[in-house]
Amino acid sequence: MTHCGSRVLHVGSLSRVEGEGALSLHVHDGTVTAARLEIYEPPRFFEAFLRGRSYTEPPDITARVCGICPVAYQMSACAAIEDACGVTVDPVIRDLRRLLYCGEWIESQALHIYLLHAPDFLGRPSAIDLARTHRAEVERGLRLKKAGNSLMELLGGRAVHPVNVRLGGFHRAPSREELRPLREELKRALDDAWDTVRWVAGFEFPFAHTSADLLALAAPDTYAIESGTPTVLIADGTTESFPVAGFTDRVREMHVPHSTALHSRLDGRLHLTGSLARFAIGGRKLSPAAIEAAIEAGLGDPREGAVCRNPYRSILVRSVETLYAVEEALRIIDGYEPPARPYVDVPPVAGVGHGATEAPRGMLYHRYELTADGTVTSALMVPPTAQNQGAIEDDLLRLAQRAIGEHDPDDDALTALCERAIRNHDPCISCSTHFLDLKIVRTSGAIPDETSGGCDA
Amino acid sequence: MSAPKLAVFKLASCDGCQLTLLDCEDELLALAGTVEIAHFLEATSTVLPGPYDLSLVEGSITTAQDAERIRAIRANSRHLVTIGACATAGGIQALRNFADVDEFRRVVYAHPEYISTLATSTPVSAHVDVDFELRGCPVDKRQLIEVITAFLAGRKPDVPNHSVCFECKRRGTVCVTVAEGKPCLGPVTHAGCGALCPAYRRGCFGCFGPSGSVNLPALIPVLRRDGMDDDAVVRFLHTYNAAAFDKELTS
Numbered sequence: 001m002t003h004c005g006s007r008v009l010h011v012g013s014l015s016r017v018e019g020e021g022a023l024s025l026h027v028h029d030g031t032v033t034a035a036r037l038e039i040y041e042p043p044r045f046f047e048a049f050l051r052g053r054s055y056t057e058p059p060d061i062t063a064r065v066c067g068i069c070p071v072a073y074q075m076s077a078c079a080a081i082e083d084a085c086g087v088t089v090d091p092v093i094r095d096l097r098r099l100l101y102c103g104e105w106i107e108s109q110a111l112h113i114y115l116l117h118a119p120d121f122l123g124r125p126s127a128i129d130l131a132r133t134h135r136a137e138v139e140r141g142l143r144l145k146k147a148g149n150s151l152m153e154l155l156g157g158r159a160v161h162p163v164n165v166r167l168g169g170f171h172r173a174p175s176r177e178e179l180r181p182l183r184e185e186l187k188r189a190l191d192d193a194w195d196t197v198r199w200v201a202g203f204e205f206p207f208a209h210t211s212a213d214l215l216a217l218a219a220p221d222t223y224a225i226e227s228g229t230p231t232v233l234i235a236d237g238t239t240e241s242f243p244v245a246g247f248t249d250r251v252r253e254m255h256v257p258h259s260t261a262l263h264s265r266l267d268g269r270l271h272l273t274g275s276l277a278r279f280a281i282g283g284r285k286l287s288p289a290a291i292e293a294a295i296e297a298g299l300g301d302p303r304e305g306a307v308c309r310n311p312y313r314s315i316l317v318r319s320v321e322t323l324y325a326v327e328e329a330l331r332i333i334d335g336y337e338p339p340a341r342p343y344v345d346v347p348p349v350a351g352v353g354h355g356a357t358e359a360p361r362g363m364l365y366h367r368y369e370l371t372a373d374g375t376v377t378s379a380l381m382v383p384p385t386a387q388n389q390g391a392i393e394d395d396l397l398r399l400a401q402r403a404i405g406e407h408d409p410d411d412d413a414l415t416a417l418c419e420r421a422i423r424n425h426d427p428c429i430s431c432s433t434h435f436l437d438l439k440i441v442r443t444s445g446a447i448p449d450e451t452s453g454g455c456d457a
Numbered sequence: 458m459s460a461p462k463l464a465v466f467k468l469a470s471c472d473g474c475q476l477t478l479l480d481c482e483d484e485l486l487a488l489a490g491t492v493e494i495a496h497f498l499e500a501t502s503t504v505l506p507g508p509y510d511l512s513l514v515e516g517s518i519t520t521a522q523d524a525e526r527i528r529a530i531r532a533n534s535r536h537l538v539t540i541g542a543c544a545t546a547g548g549i550q551a552l553r554n555f556a557d558v559d560e561f562r563r564v565v566y567a568h569p570e571y572i573s574t575l576a577t578s579t580p581v582s583a584h585v586d587v588d589f590e591l592r593g594c595p596v597d598k599r600q601l602i603e604v605i606t607a608f609l610a611g612r613k614p615d616v617p618n619h620s621v622c623f624e625c626k627r628r629g630t631v632c633v634t635v636a637e638g639k640p641c642l643g644p645v646t647h648a649g650c651g652a653l654c655p656a657y658r659r660g661c662f663g664c665f666g667p668s669g670s671v672n673l674p675a676l677i678p679v680l681r682r683d684g685m686d687d688d689a690v691v692r693f694l695h696t697y698n699a700a701a702f703d704k705e706l707t708s
Contacts, residue, residue: 015502018472042469042519043574044550048561053692060662064549064697067473067595107480115479115500126501128489138486146482157653159480160473160595161664164657171659419502430472 006030014419016116016126018068019429023418025400032404035396037389037422041429050379055081055348055370056167062366062381063161066430068111071104071152072359073366074165075226076381080366081167083244084353087346092339093169098226099332100155100162101357105225105325106148106189107159108360109275109318112426113196114141117315120420121203137199140192144322147189151182151329169343179333186330193323194293200319201297205312208399208421211235212270212391214277214307215251217358223278223285223324225358231281232266233307239281244354247365251382264387272391273362273384274425275317280307290324311395311424318426348374359384361426385427396421461510461609463488464496466530468516468523469550469578473595474541475499475515481598492609507533511608517543517578519550524575524584531585536608539581540601542594546666546701549594551578554700580700589614592647594664594697600649618669620644621661624652633660640683642693645671645705666698671705 006028013020022038046065050058058077063070075097082089089097114137115127124130131138149159155174156162164170213235217228230250231241242250251264251271265271283294283302291302297316300306308317350372356365362384369378399421403409409417465475479485479500495505496512512534518524531537542548553561558576562569581587591604591614600616607614617623621643625632633639633655641660643652647668654661673694680690694702 013498015498015504016500018476018499020467020498042523042550043562043565043572044469044519044548044578045553045558045561045565046549048564049549049552049556051564054689057692057696061549061696064471064473064594067471067476070471070473111476111479119502125503126494128486128494128501129503131486131489135486142482142485145480149480149482157657158595158650160477163654163659163662166659170657171654172657428472430470 014422016119016419016423017427017429018066019427021427021429023396023422025396025414025418027400027404030404032397032401035393035400035418037393037396039389039429047379047381050368050376053376055084055368055374055376058366058368058376058379059165059167060161060163065381065383066428067160068108068428068430069104069359069361069364070161071101071156071165072357072364073381074162075101075357076355076364076366077368078165078167079227079355079357080353080368081355081370082346082353083355084351084368084370085346085349087168087344089169089344090339092337093343094226095332095336096155096170096173096339099329100152100165101225102325102329102332103148103151103155103159105360106322106329107145107152108148109322109325110141110145110148110196112360113200113315113318113322114138114145116426117318117423118200118203120423121200121315140195144189144192144196147185147192147326150185154178154182166343167346169339169341171342173338173342175338176336179336183330183333186326186333189326190323190330193319193326197293197297197316197319197323200315203315205310208310208312208395208424210272210276210309210311210391210395212272212394213266214280215266215271215273215363215387216277216281217356217363218281219285221285223282223290227357230356230363232271233277233280234269244356244365247354247356247382248367248380251365251387253382253386264382265390266387270390270394271387272425273387275314275321275361276308276311277362278321278358279317286320286324287327289327290320293323294320311421314424314426348372361385361428362388383428385429388425388427392422392425392427395424460491460493462495462505462507463492463605464507464509464512464530464534465499466496466512466514466516467498468514468527468544468581469519470516470541470543470548472499472515474544474593475513477540477595477598477601478513481602484602488605509534511536511538511605513605514539514544514581515541517547517550517580518584519575519578520573521575527581527584536588537581537585538589538591538604538608539587540591540596542592542664542666542697543578544581545590545592546698547578547580549697549699551700552695553578555695555703578700591616592665593649597649597651617648619648620668620670621646621648621650621652621655621665624648624650625655628652628656630655633658634679634683638683640680640685640693642676644676645673645702662696663694663702664697666701667705673705
């Protein structure tokens with residue numbers, strides 16, 4: 001039996017992604033004519049109801065966009081509003097913010113590596129199922145994830161929607177003694193992170209190549225997390241930077257039918273943000289241990305410009321970044337001296353502010369417009385998944401086409417391949433206020449019928 | 458006897474409450490050994506048909522499709538427990554209930570005609586019978602484990618509905634209103650978080666919604682005394698449980 005003619009598939013919803021959504025794949029006479037990631041998780045209108053709120057509120061309110069990366073929302077909101085008000089925070093507060101952010105990176109990357117992504121490489125439906133045969137590995141993943149959560153719980157009060165962040169810094173800064181017990185847990189996490197790198201390095205990686213522009217923040221002397229300059233590595237190998245304030249001049253959002261997500265293009269081209277982009281842009285700024293881990297994982301030497309464009313291998317980069325975040329957390333804790341005050345004052349100033357930080361799954365941009373009394377009159381958030389959507393669709397199209405050309409997979413196999421291709425990018429659909437559900441449409445000659453199921457070849 | 462079937466569903470929400478279940482790192486594998494995880498899209502590709510013994514639902518109803526979906530989930534669930542402020546009170550997206558949703562649509566989307574949404578965000582209990590509502594934005598991990606354990610054991614969850622003030626006293630935290638004059642919703646907010654905000658020297662902002670006995674006429678003058686004008690008071694109450702606090706405000 002052949003599958004390469006025309007058929008229509010519909011799969012209810014994608015699993016092991018954050019949030020829920022749909023995808024349609026149009027196959028016409030064996031050619032994939034379109035791959036569409038349909039994000040239709042119900043709209044929640046954050047940008048509308050933020051108008052009229054006080055400028056002190058967006059850090060807490062926008063955290064609710066995403067339960068997976070609330071710290072990213074808090075940090076981008078603070079950065080943008082402090083920019084509007086012309087305030088720069090003290091280095092020790094910057095360090096504390098980075099420490100909190102490391103907690104989110106560790107938690108979120110470990111979640112993706114172990115609970116969402118690894119089961120694909122081992123042919124299993126879930127980490128829970130995987131634990132039947134790989135109990136020690138899954139327990140290690142949970143332990144690593146928990147170390148990230150411990151950090152957020154101590155510094156932020158809780159792991160989901162931390163309560164301790166405010167404009168200018170924190171409501172309360174921890175004492176040295178309070179941070180000390182975290183050291184033991186993080187030291188264990190460092191071992192677990194090394195074991196994670198070695199474990200995922202042993203996976204088998206199918207071939208894939210994304211030619212999208214890679215966009216990440218770059219910082220002068222460190223791997224950018226909580227601040228930096230947007231920098232893009234174009235497919236032809238050239239690199240270019242632009243100021244955060246110029247973000248919306250370069251990254252344009254478009255609204256497409258059947259989606260509550262707004263798609264983005266960088267200078268009209270597809271771009272990808274997230275681990276692959278960060279590694280390409282800032283890899284040389286990783287710590288010596290993380291660089292060693294990258295080399296050991298087979299990613300090459302980032303000091304010599306190693307770039308990974310195979311999305312399947314993003315799990316390797318995530319594991320290197322997890323190790324880096326654990327090391328960074330230890331470094332910050334070791335050097336920590338509590339600030340005299342946990343925050344700097346941020347008096348309101350009429351104007352516009354921009355902020356961008358690196359959420360675990362990519363660059364998150366915020367922009368706010370304030371009046372002199374600190375009322376928000378406009379708000380804009382560009383989440384990483386909305387930026388990545390075009391590149392993910394491009395990836396899907398290529399992978400599906402290659403598979404059809406090479407081994408003519410049946411509907412189940414093609415569905416599984418598409419779901420994997422999406423998970424490679426760790427999409428956060430709640431972030432984009434959006435939903436995925438897999439629909440494969442195969443046609444021959446006639447107009448595709450998107451609602452019928454089965455194979456007509 | 459086969460293991461009870463656990464299902465997790467998501468409506469309009471941020472994913473944080475179901476993530477809280479995955480954040481139970483120490484209990485997750487033990488729980489998975491006790492129940493059959495029959496539907497939990499974020500955690501597993503395995504999807505088993507109902508009926509489910511216990512369904513946990515995150516998120517509010519904001520579309521006609523979700524209003525239909527929750528009826529189907531209810532029909533397929535022996536016990537239905539809603540988790541988090543969205544599912545129990547409509548969530549922050551219920552701020553649309555006090556505004557013009559068509560205007561909201563135009564502000565956020567270039568093509569508002571592509572967007573289908575209801576004019577209100579409502580709790581699950583406005584649509585179907587709910588066996589238990591667990592509050593919080595997000596829910597508390599320990600309370601979530603307690604609720605799951607209680608339903609599996611066939612007993613009532615031990616989740617008191619007193620105010621955050623009780624938890625503050627138990628924790629030995631100095632009152633931020635009395636000592637520092639900071640506005641705090643602790644006296645009217647449902648307990649469950651362990652009085653986190655005062656422990657971090659900020660006033661409670663009500664993310665667990667109204668407690669069992671709310672006295673806003675007594676609290677509002679204190680908020681005013683501590684520097685909030687009328688608009689600020691309304692904003693303070695109009696966040697993650699806006700619809701629930703608004704009921705108290707207008708009652």
